[in-house]
Structure formats: C-alpha cells, structure tokens
Amino acid sequence: MNSKYYSAEVNIRQRRSHILAVYKSAIATLKENRSLLVCYLIAIVILLGCAIAYALQPAPSESIVDSLTHPVYVLAVCLVSIGLSLSLLYIIGRPWYIGRISRAFIQAGVVNHADEPPLLTEIRRTKFRGCNDCEELVFDARGVPITLIEDNKGALQTTINKYILAIQDGSRPKIYRMILAPDVNGIPAFLTWDKTYLSVPHNTLTLGVTYGNMPYLVDLDKTPHILVAGQTGSGKSSALRVLIYSAIKKGDKVYVLDPKSGTDYPTYIRQHSTFVTTIDEFVTVLQAVETEMDIRYRILGCTDGAQNMTMYDAITGSHTPRIWVFVDEMAQITGIRGSKPDIKKKHEAAIASLVRLAQLSRASSISLVVSTQRPDMDVIPGLLKSNINLKMASLCDFNLSTVIFGDRRASDQIHTKGRFITDDEYQSVFQMPYITDNDMI
Ligand SMILES: Nc1ncnc2c1ncn2[C@@H]1O[C@H](COP(=O)(O)OP(=O)(O)OP(=O)(O)O)[C@@H](O)[C@H]1O
Numbered sequence: 001m002n003s004k005y006y007s008a009e010v011n012i013r014q015r016r017s018h019i020l021a022v023y024k025s026a027i028a029t030l031k032e033n034r035s036l037l038v039c040y041l042i043a044i045v046i047l048l049g050c051a052i053a054y055a056l057q058p059a060p061s062e063s064i065v066d067s068l069t070h071p072v073y074v075l076a077v078c079l080v081s082i083g084l085s086l087s088l089l090y091i092i093g094r095p096w097y098i099g100r101i102s103r104a105f106i107q108a109g110v111v112n113h114a115d116e117p118p119l120l121t122e123i124r125r126t127k128f129r130g131c132n133d134c135e136e137l138v139f140d141a142r143g144v145p146i147t148l149i150e151d152n153k154g155a156l157q158t159t160i161n162k163y164i165l166a167i168q169d170g171s172r173p174k175i176y177r178m179i180l181a182p183d184v185n186g187i188p189a190f191l192t193w194d195k196t197y198l199s200v201p202h203n204t205l206t207l208g209v210t211y212g213n214m215p216y217l218v219d220l221d222k223t224p225h226i227l228v229a230g231q232t233g234s235g236k237s238s239a240l241r242v243l244i245y246s247a248i249k250k251g252d253k254v255y256v257l258d259p260k261s262g263t264d265y266p267t268y269i270r271q272h273s274t275f276v277t278t279i280d281e282f283v284t285v286l287q288a289v290e291t292e293m294d295i296r297y298r299i300l301g302c303t304d305g306a307q308n309m310t311m312y313d314a315i316t317g318s319h320t321p322r323i324w325v326f327v328d329e330m331a332q333i334t335g336i337r338g339s340k341p342d343i344k345k346k347h348e349a350a351i352a353s354l355v356r357l358a359q360l361s362r363a364s365s366i367s368l369v370v371s372t373q374r375p376d377m378d379v380i381p382g383l384l385k386s387n388i389n390l391k392m393a394s395l396c397d398f399n400l401s402t403v404i405f406g407d408r409r410a411s412d413q414i415h416t417k418g419r420f421i422t423d424d425e426y427q428s429v430f431q432m433p434y435i436t437d438n439d440m441i
C-alpha cells in the first residue's frame with residue numbers, strides 16, 4: 001500500500017529532486033542528532049573497513065583466473081559497501097511516516113486528478129511563532145492545490161491525529177509546507193489562535209483542544225463561570241486573552257478588571273472592552289453589571305417559557321449579548337489586609353458584587369472568569385468559589401493542586417504551559433491556544 005503511493009508515477013525530475021531532498025534531510029538529521037551521527041559513522045567505518053580488509057588480502061591462488069577475478073570481487077565489495085552506506089543515509093532521511101501521511105491525504109480526499117496524494121519529501125524540526133518544537137513537513141504538491149488541503153484540514157487532522165498549525169507555500173513553486181504542533185499524550189503541546197474557534201453557537205465557548213484534536217467546548221448556559229488557576233507563568237493571563245478576544249469577536253459586552261494593570265492586554269482588548277484597573281472603577285463596573293442582571297431578570301419574569309436569556313432570544317427572536325466580567329488576579333482584590341478603612345470598604349463592595357453575580361447571574365447570560373495563582377479561602381471567598389462551575393488549572397505543585405481540586409491531578413498531569421485540567425465529570429485535559437497581539441485584528 002505504502003510503496004504504491006510512495007513510488008507512484010512521479011516523473012524522473014520529481015524523483016531526482018525527491019531523492020536529493022531525502023539526502024539533504026538525512027544530513028540535517030545527522031547534524032541535529034549526535035548519537036545517530038556516531039552510530040552512522042561507526043557503521044560506515046565497519047563497512048569500509050571490511051571492504052579495505054578484503055581488498056588488501058592477497059589473491060587466493062597464483063592461477064591467472066583468480067588474479068583476474070580478484071580485483072572484480074574487490075570492486076564489487078567496495079561498491080556494495082558504498083551502496084549500503086548510501087542506503088543507510090537514505091533510510092535516515094526518508095520521512096518515516098510517509099505511508100501514514102499518504103493514506104491520510106487519500107482518506108481525506110486530498111488527491112490530484114490521478115488520485116495521488118502530495119508527496120512528502122522532508123520532515124524537520126522548526127520554530128513557528130511561539131512554538132519551539134514544531135514539525136515541518138515539506139510536500140511536493142503533485143498538482144494538488146493548497147486550497148484543497150486547507151478545505152480538508154479538519155479531516156486531515158483527524159486521520160494523521162496531529163494538529164495542523166499552518167499550511168503555507170514552500171520555498172519553491174509547487175512545494176508547500178505544513179506545520180504540525182508537537183504532541184504530548186495525544187494533545188497538541190502548542191496551539192496557535194484559529195478563527196474556527198469562534199464557529200460555535202453563541203452560548204458555547206471553545207476553551208481549547210483535547211484528545212483526538214477535538215475542541216473542548218463549554219455550554220455557557222450550564223457553565224457560565226470559570227476559575228482559572230495555576231502557578232505564576234503557567235498561562236492564566238494568556239488564557240484570559242483568548243477568552244476576552246473570543247467574547248469581543250462574538251459581539252459580547254466585555255469588562256476586564258486588571259488590578260495588575262500590566263502589559264498582558266494589548267491595545268485591541270483595551271479598545272474593544274471596558275478595561276479598568278482601579279478599585280473605584282471595579283466597584284462602578286460590577287454595580288453596573290448587577291443592575292443589568294436585575295433588568296434581565298425582570299425581562300425574563302415577563303416572558304412566559306423563558307428560563308434564561310438564550311430561551312428568551314429564541315422566543316422573541318432578539319439577540320441579547322452575553323456580558324463577561326474578567327478578573328485577572330483575584331488576590332489583588334481580596335488582599336486587603338492593612339488597607340485604610342475606606343479602601344477596605346471598596347474592596348469588600350467589589351467582592352460582595354462578584355459573589356452576588358456568581359450566585360445569581362446564570363440565567364441572565366452573564367459570565368465571570370476569575371484568575372488567581374492560589375485559590376484558597378483568603379483569595380476566593382467560599383461562596384464565590386462554590387458558585388463557579390468550572391475550575392481549570394495549569395502548572396501547579398502538589399499543594400496548589402490540592403487547594404484547587406482536593407487532589408494531585410494538576411501536579412501529576414500538567415507539565416506544559418497553556419495545558420489545563422478541569423473539575424468537570426471527566427477531569428478533562430485540554431491545550432489552550434496561544435494568541436499573539438498580531439492575531440488580534
Ligand atoms: N497556551 C499557551 N501555549 C504556549 N505557551 C503559553 C501559553 N500560555 C502561556 N504561555 C507562555 O507562558 C508565558 C506566561 O504566561 P502568562 O503571562 O499567561 O502566565 P500567568 O499564569 O498569567 O502568570 P502570572 O501569574 O505571573 O500572571 C507566556 O508569555 C507564554 O510564553
């Protein structure tokens with residue numbers, strides 16, 4: 001099966017450039033992998049050593065026939081040794097899962113008029129945006145248009161069971177490159193932002209990608225509030241950036257409370273949301289959201305059969321935007337020990353509003369997303385924590401995992417930035433996409 005596609009009717013020029021590409025790839029692999037290089041050199045020394053040893057042997061007898069055939073044998077042994085050395089180099093350079101990739105293309109219907117898939121010529125490690133350990137696959141197009149690959153990206157991902165970060169034109173015409181995310185336990189270890197994450201119903205949120213390249217989705221009518229936890233640098237603010245951008249793009253009303261007032265949030269987010277950084281502004285914003293919640297409940301009360309805003313929209317044909325309140329680092333709001341009484345009062349008012357929203361806002365299409373390094377009682381009041389339906393945590397030590405989940409699931413299972421484990425019924429694990437400032441347009 002493999003050899004059929006592998007040696008399919010590629011014309012001689014294609015075949016020559018393919019063989020050259022395989023040797024180039026072998027040399028690159030040997031340069032990168034020292035132990036493989038040492039093994040290869042040892043094999044060459046043994047092969048050539050045997051050939052030289054054989055050549056230096058005197059002819060077995062004095063007869064004229066033997067003295068004539070001996071150099072022929074020597075030549076044959078030398079040629080076999082060189083052939084074996086080149087074959088070994090070819091095996092090292094040959095993209096090892098060429099057959100699997102070819103089958104994946106055929107299964108996904110990405111073939112040319114003669115039912116041939118593009119020809120994989122090279123696989124190498126590459127850096128792609130923030131990902132340092134991506135795989136780059138180079139293909140000879142063989143008449144397959146790049147748009148056909150883009151259109152069948154989902155099916156290809158499923159068949160090769162890897163996440164495709166990009167498909168681009170290559171360095172020469174009719175060559176293109178595909179960037180695959182590295183894989184950790186079947187989940188991509190790095191994900192770039194992709195606008196397909198937004199192609200979900202309005203009350204659904206894509207948090208990332210889980211096993212089998214399946215999106216990890218949240219039904220916001222059932223699970224409106226999210227707690228994002230994890231040690232410093234584990235990817236909490238980056239996760240919030242993705243969620244904030246998704247909400248903005250869906251036309252929702254977004255409030256961002258960033259007490260750290262750091263540089264985590266680019267101009268796009270500051271311009272398209274109500275972005276506040278001081279406690280006075282927090283209190284005002286939270287009270288405004290509470291008022292909006294009360295108004296929405298009054299509207300629901302007057303509409304028969306509408307148990308939540310999604311049902312209300314379906315009944316009345318209207319579109320009520322979801323309201324999002326994002327709080328990046330809850331400890332900055334709750335850590336009020338030693339503050340002056342008037343400041344303390346404002347913090348307490350903000351906390352009271354957050355608790356009330358968490359308790360009551362489920363049916364009113366209002367969502368809270370709260371991040372913190374350490375969600376213990378001092379940082380997240382019990383009533384707030386217990387009303388947040390989904391807890392997701394990234395890198396944690398044993399103690400932190402225990403504070404969040406009551407067990408060591410995060411410290412045991414999460415070892416990559418942007419990878420999260422949840423307290424849903426399956427204890428799902430997913431990778432969050434990483435969105436750059438340039439992606440936000
Ligand atoms: N989804 C992701 N994929 C890959 N790398 C990521 C991801 N999220 C974050 N990172 C990397 O981790 C770094 C730190 O992320 P981030 O600032 O979001 O951490 P944090 O948890 O908010 O930290 P702190 O608690 O100190 O605010 C980022 O600059 C980025 O390099």
Ligand SMILES: [Mg+2]
Pocket residue numbers: 236237238264328
């Ligand atoms: Mg942060």
